Amino acid sequence: MEFSTKMHEKTDGTGTDPLLRIEDFSLRFQGHDVCVVDELNISVSAGETLCIVGESGCGKSVSAMALMGLLPKDVIDIPDGEMWFEGQSFDLTTSTLDAHLRGNRMAMIFQEPMTSLNPSFRIGDQISEAVRRHTDSTKSEARVRALEMLHRVGITAPQQRMREYPHQLSGGMRQRVMIAMALVNDPSLLIADEPTTALDVTIQAQILNLIRDLQDQTGMGTILITHDLGVVAEIATTVAVMYAGQIVESGRVADIFDDPQHPYTLGLMSSVPRLSGPRARLTTVPGVVPTIANMPKGCRFRSRCPFASEQCAVRPALIDIGKAHQVACHHAPLEQVVSVQ
Amino acid sequence: MLSFILRRLLIAIPTIILISVFVFALQKLLPGDPVLAMAGEERDPDVLEFLREKYRLNDPVPVQYFTWIGNALRGDLGISLRTNQPVTELIASKLPVTIQLATMAIIFALVIGIPVGIISSVKKGTVTDYVANTVALSGLSIPNFWLGIMLILLFSVRWKLLPASGYVPLSEDPVKSITTMLMPAFVLGTALAATLMRHTRSAMLGVLKSDYVRTARAKGLRERSVVLKHAFRNALTPIVTLTALLFGELIAGAVLTEQIFTIPGFGKLVVDAVFNRDYAVVQGIVLVTAVGFIFMNLIADVLYVLLNPRLRGQ
Ligand SMILES: Nc1ncnc2c1ncn2[C@@H]1O[C@H](COP(=O)(O)OP(=O)(O)O)[C@@H](O)[C@H]1O
Ligand code: SF4
Ligand SMILES: [Mg+2]
Numbered sequence: 001m002e003f004s005t006k007m008h009e010k011t012d013g014t015g016t017d018p019l020l021r022i023e024d025f026s027l028r029f030q031g032h033d034v035c036v037v038d039e040l041n042i043s044v045s046a047g048e049t050l051c052i053v054g055e056s057g058c059g060k061s062v063s064a065m066a067l068m069g070l071l072p073k074d075v076i077d078i079p080d081g082e083m084w085f086e087g088q089s090f091d092l093t094t095s096t097l098d099a100h101l102r103g104n105r106m107a108m109i110f111q112e113p114m115t116s117l118n119p120s121f122r123i124g125d126q127i128s129e130a131v132r133r134h135t136d137s138t139k140s141e142a143r144v145r146a147l148e149m150l151h152r153v154g155i156t157a158p159q160q161r162m163r164e165y166p167h168q169l170s171g172g173m174r175q176r177v178m179i180a181m182a183l184v185n186d187p188s189l190l191i192a193d194e195p196t197t198a199l200d201v202t203i204q205a206q207i208l209n210l211i212r213d214l215q216d217q218t219g220m221g222t223i224l225i226t227h228d229l230g231v232v233a234e235i236a237t238t239v240a241v242m243y244a245g246q247i248v249e250s251g252r253v254a255d256i257f258d259d260p261q262h263p264y265t266l267g268l269m270s271s272v273p274r275l276s277g278p279r280a281r282l283t284t285v286p287g288v289v290p291t292i293a294n295m296p297k298g299c300r301f302r303s304r305c306p307f308a309s310e311q312c313a314v315r316p317a318l319i320d321i322g323k324a325h326q327v328a329c330h331h332a333p334l335e336q337v338v339s340v341q
Numbered sequence: 342m343l344s345f346i347l348r349r350l351l352i353a354i355p356t357i358i359l360i361s362v363f364v365f366a367l368q369k370l371l372p373g374d375p376v377l378a379m380a381g382e383e384r385d386p387d388v389l390e391f392l393r394e395k396y397r398l399n400d401p402v403p404v405q406y407f408t409w410i411g412n413a414l415r416g417d418l419g420i421s422l423r424t425n426q427p428v429t430e431l432i433a434s435k436l437p438v439t440i441q442l443a444t445m446a447i448i449f450a451l452v453i454g455i456p457v458g459i460i461s462s463v464k465k466g467t468v469t470d471y472v473a474n475t476v477a478l479s480g481l482s483i484p485n486f487w488l489g490i491m492l493i494l495l496f497s498v499r500w501k502l503l504p505a506s507g508y509v510p511l512s513e514d515p516v517k518s519i520t521t522m523l524m525p526a527f528v529l530g531t532a533l534a535a536t537l538m539r540h541t542r543s544a545m546l547g548v549l550k551s552d553y554v555r556t557a558r559a560k561g562l563r564e565r566s567v568v569l570k571h572a573f574r575n576a577l578t579p580i581v582t583l584t585a586l587l588f589g590e591l592i593a594g595a596v597l598t599e600q601i602f603t604i605p606g607f608g609k610l611v612v613d614a615v616f617n618r619d620y621a622v623v624q625g626i627v628l629v630t631a632v633g634f635i636f637m638n639l640i641a642d643v644l645y646v647l648l649n650p651r652l653r654g655q
Contacts, residue, residue: 068559069558070555070558070559074465074466099561099563100561101561102558102559102560102561103559103560103561103562104561107559108559110552110555110556110559112552115551115552115553116552116553116555116556117553117556118553118556118557118571118574118575119553119575119649119650119651120574120575120648120649120650121571121574129560129562130560130561130562133560133561133562133563134561165650165651167650167651168654178556181556181560182559
């Protein structure tokens with residue numbers, strides 16, 4: 001009963017406003033001048049999936065962890081930016097996420113299912129703990145809720161699994177448990193940081209389908225971080241392409257796949273034949289993502305960009321080039337370009 | 342679990358045999374004739390010979406060893422050359438004293454070492470951490486005898502709060518027994534607290550970086566429960582193992598502190614026995630402490646398994 005009322009509240013108030021909006025969010029590691037996350041602008045609406053794509057080391061995990069308030073305070077400088085979540089405004093300069101939103105309204109699952117569960121506690125206890133933290137339910141009510149959730153994420157014999165320890169479960173099972181734990185309080189936003197990267201290929205699709213099904217059932221917004229463009233094509237509503245801590249292009253999924261405008265996006269696309277094609281890793285752009293220690297001035301993609309010119313010594317702004325389609329490149333739109341390399 | 346314990350016990354047997362041979366051999370190699378020590382002023386060859394026969398010191402050394410170990414297995418560690426009491430009885434009367442001292446010292450060590458270790462791991466790199474580490478280092482480097490003497494001077498001589506020395510059996514007067522042992526236990530405990538603190542800190546630092554601690558935070562749990570439940574529970578294993586080992590060491594290693602506070606425990610027994618070349622007693626004590634130490638090792642291993650769900654099932 002209680003949970004259905006909660007779902008009501010959640011779809012309330014979102015109206016035209018997105019569920020989550022981040023404006024000009026920047027973050028620096030202590031001892032570095034260059035922002036590891038630089039003027040991040042993203043928004044997610046209820047029921048939609050924002051995919052953040054980019055190569056390894058682009059700052060995707062750091063961004064997600066920062067939103068959840070999970071970065072250790074002693075390694076980051078005071079962050080900058082504003083956040084609106086569920087109609088509430090948060091000043092990111094003064095506070096990271098309120099601990100009561102975390103695991104309750106906004107939940108996260110991680111890339112490492114094997115190590116993300118506490119090896120010393122039973123599955124059931126780890127899930128019901130999350131319920132008890134955010135509701136005033138009794139121990140047994142929390143357990144009922146945990147059991148129900150294990151059932152919903154497709155865990156067989158959930159009653160028995162409740163009593164088991166993480167080491168008794170496979171990687172796929174553990175990720176299902178993580179999902180159950182994340183969604184047990186009916187959050188309005190799920191952040192999934194490469195949830196399938198560490199799993200077998202056969203399991204990957206199952207987990208993604210599960211996330212999508214649960215999203216359909218609950219109407220939650222989802223931020224899915226991935227470097228798998230096949231996944232993006234399948235489940236994204238909107239896409240943000242991230243390069244070296246910056247969003248270089250963002251838009252509806254069709255804009256990004258059918259009309260990519262940033263040279264980096266183009267480079268990524270050249271390895272992915274079509275929307276429904278086989279998955280490919282982002283390995284075709286020659287070179288590597290610069291680290292914060294040796295970031296080029298101006299456009300951060302300059303060191304790898306085939307279109308780089310003198311203009312590119314100045315940082316390009318993120319500009320609208322279509323309805324909800326934005327790109328940060330001096331030479332966009334690149335309509336006449338047929339192929340990159 | 343039972344088969345695990347049995348297996349560990351089997352492994353312990355060769356260790357104990359080795360130790361017993363070593364103890365026996367070393368004793369034989371030491372200079373000084375115990376019979377002379379025993380006989381005192383008496384130098385009559387017949388008397389000396391009689392004593393040698395009585396204590397079977399004329400047998401070939403291997404025979405002596407097997408006689409000794411055979412008796413030891415039956416709980417007979419021989420007769421003290423000095424007091425004529427059975428060694429087993431001597432040891433049995435001193436053991437409770439030392440165990441009480443060791444237990445109280447371990448409690449001091451745990452109560453100080455673990456909280457300070459946790460705090461300094463959580464506050465890593467801050468002034469708190471720095472102070473805790475400095476204090477721990479001084480705790481490790483201050484000699485026990487000096488701390489003991491200082492405590493006696495302050496608490497007994499100046500403030501007359503605690504007795505400077507002695508021992509009251511727990512069964513006789515529990516309160517008095519415990520207060521009498523507070524200072525020596527504290528002296529022993531502080532040194533161990535420093536060791537425990539540093540181990541707790543490093544175990545916690547490792548665990549606090551783990552993915553499951555991040556998960557605990559992502560659940561929105563209070564920092565208290567993130568640290569004390571999710572992190573500490575996983576840092577516990579090395580701490581418990583260390584504690585069991587420290588306890589074993591304490592039984593053997595409290596000699597000096599027992600001397601300072603004139604506690605009639607194991608330490609005093611050892612010192613007296615060594616100075617009087619009381620072979621049987623020295624051998625008996627070393628054997629008992631070695632077995633005790635191996636036993637604490639076994640306890641540590643068992644706890645290690647019990648604390649790990651992954652191992653427990655096997
Ligand atoms: N604690 C830290 N201190 C300094 N640099 C870090 C720290 N954590 C991550 N980084 C750096 O931040 C960048 C972004 O990392 P990350 O967000 O994990 O990338 P992604 O998830 O996109 O693969 C990388 O260059 C990484 O080396
Ligand atoms: S701004 Fe210049 S360097 Fe950057 S992506 Fe565009 S063309 Fe390439
Ligand atoms: Mg990552």
